[in-house]
Amino acid sequence: MVNHRYLGNSGLKVSEITYGNWVTHGSQVDDSAAIATVHAAQDAGITTFDTADTYANTAAEAVLGKAIAGQRRASLEIFTKVYFPTGPGGPNDTGLSRKHIFESIDGSLSRLGTDYVDLYQAHRFDYETPLEETMQAFADVVRAGKALYIGVSEWTAEQLRAGHALATDLGFQLISNQPQYSMLWRVIEGKVVPTSEELGISQIVWSPMAQGVLSGKYLPGQPVPEGSRATDEKSGANFIKGFLRDEVLEAVQRLKPVADAAGLTMPQLAIAWVLQNPNVAAALVGASRPEQLADTVKASGVTLDADTLAAIDQALSGVVFDDPSHTDGVSPKTRLV
Structure with a gap:
């Protein structure tokens, strides 16, 4: 079964392996297969599920809502996000303005079939909206009981510090950041992690297998496997290019004997590696x-x-990417419409 850890400086426990439905639900697989996979995750001990309104333009949230319908809500931790464009892409259908946050949380709750989410996350930093406006909106979402905690995704150390200070002043908790992190992509280690440790913010890391590259299935000098993420232009192909x-x-092939010696598969080694970081x-x-x-799930609890x-x-x-400045360019400088 999957172990649980506290999320940031809070009393909320989450499964250390969390199920995310970015490139699958509402896109790569049909709804019945997606729902079956969510139920398999639960059977394996995963209680935490992460999605976002922008995934498959809201369809991923709706599929997750179907999968958890009728279940005991208190036994699940449901996360979603706001920032990227949804709907027809009007001028206010994106970003972290008060208007977009309030409309987005109501839409997410409706699609998920729940009265609240455990964690509501700013999917990126919004350079076009005053941070005070964004954090006040999140404070009001929390006070309305629509989210229990607030998190962010891919914020820099400086943005985390500013957001945390405002959250503290407004009386709510900023407890998490969701960055890319893997054996190959370590850019958060230099600045983001030390700042987060100081502030009581945890990392919920995405792409711990570097978009599947750390599984070892992509071979040097060979075409990418048919049907793999590298061939799917609608989802992960753009993210994986830098690792190919x-x-x-x-270098990844040199990890195979390391995994064998540890008694792990390559995917298990990759996931266990990120979980060695106490943040x-x-x-x-x-x-x-x-x-x-x-x-x-067998990577859970591995030392x-x-x-x-x-x-x-x-x-x-x-071959490791570890320059902290890579974090600076993740959030768009202007809103995407």
Whole structure:
């Protein structure tokens, strides 16, 4: 079964392996398969589910709502997000304005079939809306009982500090950040993690397998596998391109004996690695078939010894992305419409 960890400086516990439905629900797989996968996740001990209004232009939230319909709400932790365009893409259908946040939370709750979400997250930083307006809107969402806690995604250390200060002044908790993090993508370690540790903010990390590259299925000098994420232009293809260089793929193949020595599969090694970071509360995983989760959840509770961690670093030497400045450019400087 999956272990649980506290999320930030709060009393909320989440499953350290959290199910995310970014590129699957409402897009890659039909609803019946998606619902079956959610139920398989629950059977494996996952209680925490992460989605966003923008995923499949609101369809992913609706599928998750169907999957959890009729279940005991208090036994689940449901997360969603706001920022990216939804609906027809009008001038106020995006961003973190008070108008968009209030309309978005009501839409998300309706699609999810719940009165509240456990965590409501700013999907990116909005440079065009005063931060005071955004955080006041989140405070009011919390006071209305529509969200229990507030989090963010891909904010810089400076943005986290400013947001946390306003949240404290307004009387609510900013408890999480959702960045990309994996053996190959370590850009949060230099600034974001130390700041988060100071402020009592946890990381909920996405792409712990580097868009599937750390599974080892992408081979140097070979075409990408048919039907893989690298071939899906509607979802992950754009994100995976930076990892598909031969020198990266060759380094990943050097992880196979490390995983074997640890008694783990490659995906298990990748997920266990991010969970070794004490500032990481949860690793987000997705699945298009229920059986994929049976392997993934075995990474929960795994402790990697110092020799294994050193072997991982040696195998990936020279191909790791660790420049903290990469975080600065994640949030668009202007809203997407």
